[in-house]
Amino acid sequence: MADSSVLMEGAVLYHDHREDANLGKLPGRVGWTDLGQFTNHGIFQPSVGTIQAVMIFVDFPNAPVSEAPKNYQHTRPYYEWLVPGGRQWFIDASFGRMDVHVTPINRWYRMSKVDDTYGFQRGISSDQHTNYIQEAVLLAAADVDYSKYDVVYIVPCKNASGITFSPTHIDGGRNKVAVNGRVVTHAVTFGQDMWRWGYKVMNHETLHICGLPDLYAFEEKGNPSNSHYFVGGWDVMGLISGHAPDPFAWHKWKLGWLDDDQVDVVTKPGAFIHHLSPIESSGGTKMVVIPLSETSAFVIESRRPLGNDNYATDSGVLVYHVDSSVRTGRGPLYVVHGNPELRDTYDPDDVNTACLGLNENKFATFDDPTSGVSVTVISQSEVEDVVLVKRSDQAVSL
Ligand SMILES: [Zn+2]
Numbered sequence: 001m002a003d004s005s006v007l008m009e010g011a012v013l014y015h016d017h018r019e020d021a022n023l024g025k026l027p028g029r030v031g032w033t034d035l036g037q038f039t040n041h042g043i044f045q046p047s048v049g050t051i052q053a054v055m056i057f058v059d060f061p062n063a064p065v066s067e068a069p070k071n072y073q074h075t076r077p078y079y080e081w082l083v084p085g086g087r088q089w090f091i092d093a094s095f096g097r098m099d100v101h102v103t104p105i106n107r108w109y110r111m112s113k114v115d116d117t118y119g120f121q122r123g124i125s126s127d128q129h130t131n132y133i134q135e136a137v138l139l140a141a142a143d144v145d146y147s148k149y150d151v152v153y154i155v156p157c158k159n160a161s162g163i164t165f166s167p168t169h170i171d172g173g174r175n176k177v178a179v180n181g182r183v184v185t186h187a188v189t190f191g192q193d194m195w196r197w198g199y200k201v202m203n204h205e206t207l208h209i210c211g212l213p214d215l216y217a218f219e220e221k222g223n224p225s226n227s228h229y230f231v232g233g234w235d236v237m238g239l240i241s242g243h244a245p246d247p248f249a250w251h252k253w254k255l256g257w258l259d260d261d262q263v264d265v266v267t268k269p270g271a272f273i274h275h276l277s278p279i280e281s282s283g284g285t286k287m288v289v290i291p292l293s294e295t296s297a298f299v300i301e302s303r304r305p306l307g308n309d310n311y312a313t314d315s316g317v318l319v320y321h322v323d324s325s326v327r328t329g330r331g332p333l334y335v336v337h338g339n340p341e342l343r344d345t346y347d348p349d350d351v352n353t354a355c356l357g358l359n360e361n362k363f364a365t366f367d368d369p370t371s372g373v374s375v376t377v378i379s380q381s382e383v384e385d386v387v388l389v390k391r392s393d394q395a396v397s398l
Contacts, residue, residue, distance in 0.1 A: 024289030116162030222346030232351030
């Protein structure tokens, strides 16, 4: 952004502000999925380009596909449920930078054991999950050249009620799946929750394969007890069926879907104007990063009910805190509500209305005395939010 826009507040003139985007990149400290800018592609798949996936379908001695509901005895409805929607979602979220090409093997492979002996109903261990994938990929080995694929998707028939949920396998060196002399490093095993989540379960699980952590909480809190007090329905890595599943700008940057020149950074004391374009549309500045320590930052972005967020129930300026030293499911990212009284309620409904804005029912300013950071919405239009970011001299020095 050029230094062309200025704002008068009292006698003070504020200019647009530009610092090196590299100052906003936080180093990962977890060694697994985290919010660090650097993604280890020795472990995780690239998120720019086309992921080649093969989809294989399994049934069970106690749940043969011949006993599945009438319209679900073919592989086609399973593919149709997951793939076209999931694929388009990636294209939209990444501004065309990521695609998933899925090759279905259109037949059913009969697993050897009844479905509820594979461990899914008890949370499934890594060993059990590896065994399940190993058996399925061997069954399909005569029909699949695994050297052509980055990821294996395994889909159970609809009547296999013992395959309850949809975990991801990422080869971290301990549990190997091997077939035809080749290691299958990445797999998603879909479960019956796919019918509840819809195709976005494919997006969520595949983004783990690209290095993203879970943003929902592994520990329930609140009354009623829930897992969605960190980010509510913002971002598909939180609540998959949430109202605004498009990934946070922080995620899009890490995934390579945003360029460095779409990121503003504020490390110096002062007051600065930033023009934010909604993360759901392509082009423009997508976020302001305000580093707080070596691994943490406040991030500001703009949200609108567009694209993958078409059903968003809130819009405006969203402020959140990221920490690249925090593990998956422990709150590496949490949204900060515009209304200080609605922070720490553990209520996902509050998180879902967290945007700052100029409407009368909104707070226009986020103020954090601890860090010396404040954010004020100056103006809003359909295509832009303008914010004034202040960083005090007392702010944590880097
Ligand atoms: Zn997950």
